[in-house]
Amino acid sequence: MIELTYRDALRKALADAMTEDPSVILIGEEVGRYGGAYGVTKDLIREFGPERVIDTPISEPSIVGAAVGAAMTGLRPVAELMYVDFIGMTMDQLGNQAAKIRYMFGGQIGVPMVLRTQGGTGRSAGAQHSQSLEAYVMHTPGLRLAMPATVADAYHLLRQALRRPDPVVFIEHKALYTMKETVDLDAEPLPWGRAAVRREGGDLVIVTYSRQLHYVMDAANRLAEQGVEATVIDLRTLNPLDFDTIRERVNAVGRAMVVSEGVMTAGVAAELAARISEECFDYLEDPVVRVAGEDIPISVSVALETGSVPGPGLIAETALRLTGKRAAA
Amino acid sequence: MTNTSPIERTGERPGASNSRLPEFYRTMRRIRTFEERVGELFVRGQSAGSMLHLSIGEEAAAAGVSAAMRPQDTFTTHHRGHGIFLARGAEPARMMAEIGGKEAGYCHGKGGSMHIADMGLGHLGANAIVGGGIPAVVGAGLSARHHASGAVSIAFFGDGATGQGVLYESMNMAALWGLPVVFVCINNQYGMGTRIDQATANTALHERAAAFGLEAMSVDGIDVEVVADAARTLVEGARAGRPGFLAISCYRFYGHARKDKSPYRDEAEETAGRLRDPVGHARARLIETGLAAQAELDAVDADVAAEMDATIDFTIAATEPPLASMFRDVYAPDEPEPEPVRTRIDRVLARD
Numbered sequence: 001m002i003e004l005t006y007r008d009a010l011r012k013a014l015a016d017a018m019t020e021d022p023s024v025i026l027i028g029e030e031v032g033r034y035g036g037a038y039g040v041t042k043d044l045i046r047e048f049g050p051e052r053v054i055d056t057p058i059s060e061p062s063i064v065g066a067a068v069g070a071a072m073t074g075l076r077p078v079a080e081l082m083y084v085d086f087i088g089m090t091m092d093q094l095g096n097q098a099a100k101i102r103y104m105f106g107g108q109i110g111v112p113m114v115l116r117t118q119g120g121t122g123r124s125a126g127a128q129h130s131q132s133l134e135a136y137v138m139h140t141p142g143l144r145l146a147m148p149a150t151v152a153d154a155y156h157l158l159r160q161a162l163r164r165p166d167p168v169v170f171i172e173h174k175a176l177y178t179m180k181e182t183v184d185l186d187a188e189p190l191p192w193g194r195a196a197v198r199r200e201g202g203d204l205v206i207v208t209y210s211r212q213l214h215y216v217m218d219a220a221n222r223l224a225e226q227g228v229e230a231t232v233i234d235l236r237t238l239n240p241l242d243f244d245t246i247r248e249r250v251n252a253v254g255r256a257m258v259v260s261e262g263v264m265t266a267g268v269a270a271e272l273a274a275r276i277s278e279e280c281f282d283y284l285e286d287p288v289v290r291v292a293g294e295d296i297p298i299s300v301s302v303a304l305e306t307g308s309v310p311g312p313g314l315i316a317e318t319a320l321r322l323t324g325k326r327a328a329a
Numbered sequence: 330m331t332n333t334s335p336i337e338r339t340g341e342r343p344g345a346s347n348s349r350l351p352e353f354y355r356t357m358r359r360i361r362t363f364e365e366r367v368g369e370l371f372v373r374g375q376s377a378g379s380m381l382h383l384s385i386g387e388e389a390a391a392a393g394v395s396a397a398m399r400p401q402d403t404f405t406t407h408h409r410g411h412g413i414f415l416a417r418g419a420e421p422a423r424m425m426a427e428i429g430g431k432e433a434g435y436c437h438g439k440g441g442s443m444h445i446a447d448m449g450l451g452h453l454g455a456n457a458i459v460g461g462g463i464p465a466v467v468g469a470g471l472s473a474r475h476h477a478s479g480a481v482s483i484a485f486f487g488d489g490a491t492g493q494g495v496l497y498e499s500m501n502m503a504a505l506w507g508l509p510v511v512f513v514c515i516n517n518q519y520g521m522g523t524r525i526d527q528a529t530a531n532t533a534l535h536e537r538a539a540a541f542g543l544e545a546m547s548v549d550g551i552d553v554e555v556v557a558d559a560a561r562t563l564v565e566g567a568r569a570g571r572p573g574f575l576a577i578s579c580y581r582f583y584g585h586a587r588k589d590k591s592p593y594r595d596e597a598e599e600t601a602g603r604l605r606d607p608v609g610h611a612r613a614r615l616i617e618t619g620l621a622a623q624a625e626l627d628a629v630d631a632d633v634a635a636e637m638d639a640t641i642d643f644t645i646a647a648t649e650p651p652l653a654s655m656f657r658d659v660y661a662p663d664e665p666e667p668e669p670v671r672t673r674i675d676r677v678l679a680r681d
Contacts, residue, residue: 025475051475057505059498065464066471066502069482072453073403073472093495096458097465104444105454106436107658141659141667165661240665278677 001184007177009151010040010116012185013158014078018048021076024162027054028063028080028116037082038118038177060086064093064115068167071113072101076162084119084133084171091136098167099142111167114158120211120261121305122175127297130305132210132262137169138238138271144168145238149213151181153196153236156189164192173211193240197249201229203323204255207246207272209235212259212310219315228323238268243275250276251283257291257322261309264292291318349396351621353553354611355629356395357388360412361608362630362637363421367411367428367442371587375645377430378441379587380457384412386582389607390515391416393556394483394575397564401480403451403469405462408443409515410455413485417450425640431647438650439658453482459520460486460493463512467499470508470572481509481567489520491534497541503572504542511567512538512574513560515550517581518602522593538574550579551605580605 004012018024026032026041026048032055035042045053056063060081067079081087087094094115102110121130137145144166148154154172161168190196198213199220208216213234220230231249235242250256256276260269269290276288291310299305364383370376384391387409395416398404406413411428415421419435427434428442435447443457453469456462462484469482490496491514503510514534518525525532538545544566548559556577563573580602584591591599615621656666 023475025471027471054471054506057498057501059502061495062464062467062498062502065461065495065499066468069405069453069465069468069470070472071468072448072465073469073480073482074476075468075472077468092458092461093464097456097461100444101446101454102661103658104436104440105446105448106434106439107662108436108446108448110661144660166664278673281677282680 001182003180003182004151005177006151006154006172006179007038007040009155009183010158010172011042011044013155014041014044015047017159017162018044018052021162023074023076024078025052025054025070025075026078026080027056027067029056029058029082031055031080036080038174041080060089061093064090065097067113067115068093068098068101068111071111071167072109076112078114078116078162081115081117083129084117085128085131087117087133087136094143094169095140099140102166103142110165112165113167114161115167115169116172117169118172118174120173120175121298121309122211124300124302124305125174126300130298132260132293134171134238135262135267138268142166143239145171146236147171147173147210147238148236149173149176149210149234151179152183152185152189155183155185157236160189160192171210175211190236193237193242195242195245196234196236197231197245198234199230199232201231202253203228203230204257204319205231205233205246205249205253206257206259206315206319207233207235208259209238210261212261215310215312216259216315218312219319222312222316223319226320226325228319228325230319243279246272246276247279250280254283254285255322256280256284257289257319259291259310259315260293262293263295264290265295267292286322289318289322291315348554348620349557350554350611350615353392353396353557354608354615354621354626355633356392356416357553357608357611358630358633359421359637360388360391360415361385362633363415363424363640364411366425366637366641368587370425370429370641370644375429375641377428377438378443380408381428381442381587382409382585383583383587384409386580386603386606387515387517387550388412389550389553389556390513390577390579393553394485394513394560396557397560398481398483401451401478402483403453403466403480404483404485405453405465406455406485407459407462407487407490408455408457409487410445410485411442414445414447414452414455417452419447419450421637422640422643425644426647429644429647430649431644432650433643433647437654460490460495462486463490463495464499466510467502467508470503470510471506473509479568481511481564483511483513483564485513485515487520488514488516488518488525488534489528490514491537492520492528497537500538500541500543500574507570508572509567509570510572511563512543514574514576516576516578519581519585521585522589522591524594535574535576544571544573546573547576547578550577551607551610553607553611579607
């Protein structure tokens with residue numbers, strides 16, 4: 001057992017993968033000498049050299065495009081996009097190239113690359129550095145999508161992503177980098193693509209992922225004090241999506257809520273709520289409720305930023321109303 | 330050749346004695362005839378796609394650069410890339426079948442004209458996004474260096490792609506890192522209906538590459554030997570860590586795509602443009618230098634025509650891919666295929 005931060009776990013995953021597999025390279029802005037904008041790749045250039053830890057000009061489309069070409073010719077690149085907000089810059093290389101190459105070329109070749117990036121609110125970083133854009137990725141067939149919420153998952157999901165045959169977009173949460181956990185990295189991790197049931201309870205199921213897991217767990221603890229027991233599902237990967245776990249738990253409990261930091265309209269929560277409503281219809285006692293980001297840009301103002309996304313208060317209050325208990329005033 | 334003074338070559342050819350011109354002529358004739366048959370496939374309603382972009386007039390670019398490449402070299406092409414792939418050794422029947430959306434095609438009918446690829450021949454893919462295939466050669470160049478494979482990776486694109494940011498990003502990276510990469514701009518004067526001088530103030534495109542520190546050259550694409558000579562210099566330079574850029578000037582004989590009658594350019598321009606014919610130029614030169622007699626060239630043409638006729642027959646006879654193959658290859662073979670919508674609907678509606 002060791003105590004690690006989320007950032008340390010990511011760095012260790014990269015270092016271990018690079019030690020184990022000489023074809024793993026890192027490519028991106030500030031990944032080398034600077035050590036990564038959030039410090040994830042700190043000192044890896046010293047350990048593995050500039051041929052494997054490649055600092056690039058500020059050219060996001062070609063960073064991703066170069067990773068595509070490298071992945072097609074025998075390397076296993078980890079491209080870093082400093083903020084997920086920049087994904088629009090890369091959407092051709094990601095959505096039209098990486099995601100579709102295996103299919104368009106009739107299965108001749110895959111693109112085994114990882115695009116590491118980070119998103120979310122929490123640093124008063126404003127409208128262009130705080131978004132949760134995972135729906136863009138989830139809406140594109142061919143791209144896998146991992147969003148670790150815990151330190152152990154930061155390590156294991158990144159290691160697993162680096163063994164996958166298809167492109168993986170790996171979205172970290174900027175507010176989690178300094179989070180610490182005591183973890184046993186030698187323990188067998190959950191398989192890739194499997195959701196984790198973080199808590200069991202018979203009153204409602206809350207489906208979530210990434211940083212919102214921690215808000216949901218906080219809310220679930222408050223709910224328990226008021227006699228409401230929640231099952232909490234941490235999806236870990238959004239593609240593959242472990243809907244079997246969701247279906248099984250929702251069918252057993254009969255009530256579901258989805259919590260996501262992304263904006264509500266046409267977001268990940270919308271997709272999950274639609275699927276739960278369709279597939280668990282006969283078991284549901286109440287409508288599936290989404291608790292998600294407001295349909296607005298994120299502000300620099302801490303008050304507005306915090307108010308733009310779900311927090312434990314709104315999650316707990318919504319759960320109480322959904323289960324028929326009165327919201328705590 | 331230096332990094333700071335790009336050169337324009339206008340008439341350098343090897344001596345006739347060791348000329349590869351007969352071989353180039355055959356390659357270019359195969360491209361010309363293949364493209365004519367693609368047009369015919371479309372007219373006969375046998376083409377799967379309506380988006381067919383012919384490279385007639387651009388044959389010297391394909392044949393000349395291809396001649397400078399080695400088997401381990403890789404490349405990406407643009408939407409007008411049939412000729413390049415053929416010159417690299419593609420089987421025309423499998424190409425035509427792909428254009429026809431048939432199972433026997435290179436990509437089992439999923440790619441078509443604009444997404445054809447073959448890893449065996451180093452073809453990392455044609456692209457329907459202007460400039461979309463360019464950055465992949467930077468990655469292939471990194472890979473070649475990492476594996477010390479000695480491979481060069483070449484991006485082929487049109488003058489239209491010089492309006493795209495990824496070209497400049499990628500040229501910058503290739504020059505910065507000294508990658509074994511060559512950028513080949515086939516300047517056919519038109520990006521769809523917009524002539525190059527309506528799209529940019531400085532049409533000396535190679536000067537841009539020189540500004541990034543690439544070895545940059547510009548040649549007249551009417552003469553395949555001149556193209557091949559420049560390409561050899563640049564490709565071998567790239568192999569030694571000096572990435573290059575080659576602008577090849579030519580004329581797009583026909584419209585942007587099959588249905589385009591080019592109303593945006595006048596007939597006099599087209600007539601003059603079509604005189605810039607690399608196939609006719611090579612033929613005339615072969616006869617003039619005594620390297621081939623007219624009858625021999627006629628025999629080559631007939632042979633090629635028969636070969637390409639057969640590609641249409643092959644394509645028409647070929648079968649469509651099975652519908653179930655629709656869900657294949659979205660992800661790797663060992664991964665579950667995406668669940669069909671019908672299956673999902675059935676599950677929702679199968680209520681007790």
